[in-house]
Amino acid sequence: MIIESRFHGPDGSGNGGYVAGLVAGQVAAETVTVALRQPPPLETELWVSVDDERGHSVKVWDGDSLVAEGLAGAIVVPPVAPVPxxxxxxxxxxxxxxxxxxxxxxxxxxxxxxxxxxxxxxxxxxxxxxxxxxxxxxxxxxxxxxxxxxxxxxxxxxxxxxxxxxxxxxxxxxxxxxxxxxxxxxxxxxxxxxxxxxxxxxxxxxxxxxxxxxxxxxxxxxxxxxxx
CATH class of the missing domain: 3.10.129.10 (Hotdog Thioesterase)
Incomplete structure (x- = not known):
């Protein structure tokens, strides 16, 4: 996984939502919870480890440093109502x-x-x-x-x-x-x-x-x- 530099939030680190979406794409679930453990580095080769055989839990690493975790999640409250x-x-x-x-x-x-x-x-x-x-x-x-x-x-x-x-x-x-x-x-x-x-x-x-x-x-x- 590589986070391209244009997808940054604060200068020098990945936009949280975009990175979370990349991580979620590695999880075999419709609803996913992603926890960011440090500012996601840009233009860096990150590797993904799958923590269970069903693919419901993954981790993203920068070398030995944990960048993010993703796992199957759930949302139980109604969504925010729209305006026109x-x-x-x-x-x-x-x-x-x-x-x-x-x-x-x-x-x-x-x-x-x-x-x-x-x-x-x-x-x-x-x-x-x-x-x-x-x-x-x-x-x-x-x-x-x-x-x-x-x-x-x-x-x-x-x-x-x-x-x-x-x-x-x-x-x-x-x-x-x-x-x-x-x-x-x-x-x-x-x-x-x-x-x-x-x-x-x-x-x-x-x-x-x-x-x-x-x-x-x-x-x-x-x-x-x-x-x-």
Missing amino acids: FEEAVLAAEKYKGVDGHPFPRCFVCGPEREVGDGLRISPGVVAEGVVAAPWVPEEVPESAVVWAALDCPGAWSDDPQARPAVLGTMTAQVVDVPAAGERCVVMGMTRSREGRKLHAATALYGEDGRLLGRGEQIWIEVSRSFGT
């Missing part, structure tokens, strides 16, 4: 990440990424603790990119400007991938906060309102100098 695409467009106009983003070149939500290079998902507030953003993929995305789209809206449901955070654990299920040019809506919601840990949920909906994917996350608060 037009409301998500209006919410994106209020995206706080345009001014003072902790990781401005993030593949998913970085405002400094060029259109077509990053996803440029811009979650804006639609209710207390709830954000929404439009996403219109230019091409049919791979599953790991859908995991990435389900990533950052969870953090933006809180206040990553005041409390920068990186993904610690993500449980997600990708039901389907959107078509090229499909008008999608990504939702994020804060579930609870426990010290430096933020518990959040995300969901992705297609143009016809169908659920494409959903996730549950634990975010870990870090210093603003993280990754520099």
